[in-house]
Amino acid sequence: METLSAQPSTKNVSATPTPPKKRKKGIWQSIVQQRYLYLMSLPFVIWVFVFSYLPIWGWTMAFQNYKPAKSFADQKWVGFDNFVRLFQDERFYLVLRNTLAMSILGMIVSFVFPITFAILLNELRGKFFKRTVQTVSYLPHFVSWVVVGGIITKMLSIDGGIVNELLIWLGITDQPIQFMAKGHWFWGILTASDVWKETGWNAIIYLAAITGIDKELYEAARVDGAGRFRQIWNITLPGIRTTIAVLLIMSIGHLIGIGFEKQFQLSNALVTDYSEVLDIYALKYGINIAHFSYGTAISMFTSVVGIVLLLLANGIMKKTTKESIM
Template sequence: MGTKTGTQVDVVSMQKKKRFWRRLWQQRFLYAMSVPFIIWVFVFNYLPIWGWTMAFQDFKPGLSFFEQEWVGFTHFQALFSDSYFYLVLRNTFIMAVMGLVIGFTVPIIFALLINEVRQQFFKRSVQTIAYLPHFVSWVVVAGIVIRSLSVEDGIVNTILLSLHIIDEPIQFMTKGPLFWWIVTFADLWKEMGWNSIIFLAAMTGVNQELYDAAKTDGAGRIRQMWHVTLPGIRSVIIVLLILSVGNLMSIGFEKQLLLGNPMVADYSEVLELYALNYGIGLFRFSYGTAISIFNSVIAIVLLFSANYFFKKISQESVM
């Protein structure tokens, strides 16, 4: 009996191997197409992890890897003992949370509204106009924002003065707490249309019969959006939200660098800009690497925490 069972297991195993190799051969062109992307990910995402060793060295350019002086966690100790680091961490966290809350919910609302438009020409026109800012450089966007908020002839101050909401122009770009809102809404204007694309694509997959049943029950357009459309794209929303939480601290530095100025420096400095200025800018490569490692570790912790949380409450996850 034991020999017969072992033979059956061997036969099943051989059949599985044959199916695997047959499927591999049938899809050989798809696998071949994926090879360049695998190489790209390895070269630009995994190979640079070797550079993390710099954070534990007193790195000096020109010396080989084995000639570098190892200093352990000295740079991390310097990082966590720097009071300015915590100011930068505060700015990064606040702008990241504001960007997540506003930059994630508004594209969903925009997609819901666009999905309800029945006039195709108007719908496509609005979509095209909303997508265009995504392709505009942050240099141009920053120029538009600064010009719009100018105290001399900025459109925002002009409108507020004409409506008698204010008595004198507001110097938006010199007020620290306002800087967070300026960055958040500038980013929203630039990326709202682009970020709504995936939600619009998901909405096209919602079963039309559900809308017909909702209409039969007397549901209006708003109730259909709430009870049919949103539940229909719930999986997409949760997966994207988990990924967004994982990238919470990786908000870049272009917006802050271009829109910031010395008068709002205490509100505009973020972790990546801090690494650029106090790491690479001062030739403290090991210190800058320590900042990047800290940022990456926080991102991993946030990703796994968000994935665990949503898996518990909704059975949705990305891993």
């Protein structure tokens, strides 16, 4: 008998086919595939370009002795003279002090109060009461600062103001206190007004972040005997740490660019040395006195310093907490 070979024949064995490599989509192919999303975002891109990037061309006025009647080519270039004048003005440092003081106070309370309010609101068990409190708390956000300024001024008025009436009724004072005439009280009044108006609105994002925390962590903590305070400290706060870090970085970027609506509505001639901020300072010189170049230099300083602070805050946060917005 013939001995059969134990070795298998390899002549008819076909090689395993190699799967084709996936080709990466080109940028144009991706745009075509997601064209509706790009079209939906196009109006917002145009809006940002027109109102945020196109006006940067106006920064050239900071280096000119700008005259509205002359064309761009006929303007007189003065280099950094407007910035030298800015840093030699004593009023600038007073205004910078006010801006930093109100901004830092606002930044502190805009984190402490909304975070605390969001955590306390999250601890409520009654859904109807919880939703009612949340709705009532963020309604003041939609009230204009013109209206809020009138309400605050009326409440603190010496002529029938509810605050003075309450203080007299409680026996704390015998005569009405002129709150709006005391400059060193202005920062506190402004900060308290901002807390009332914005706490509920600012708490929404923290409530959303708390909602995203895994519920099983709380159940495991309760099994281990952790009370509510321990759960807040060890689960809730670490769970929203990323949100807090991102909002803190963005707030630092607006440290000296805080706007002027609040200060403009609550200010008066008696507290100008405490209420005037950089934006009002730029408005006075740029519009009221028609020193357009000097006003532009003030606004340019505010924007550049804001960008630098944003980059520094982002870099420090990235190294210390590994959180970043860039």
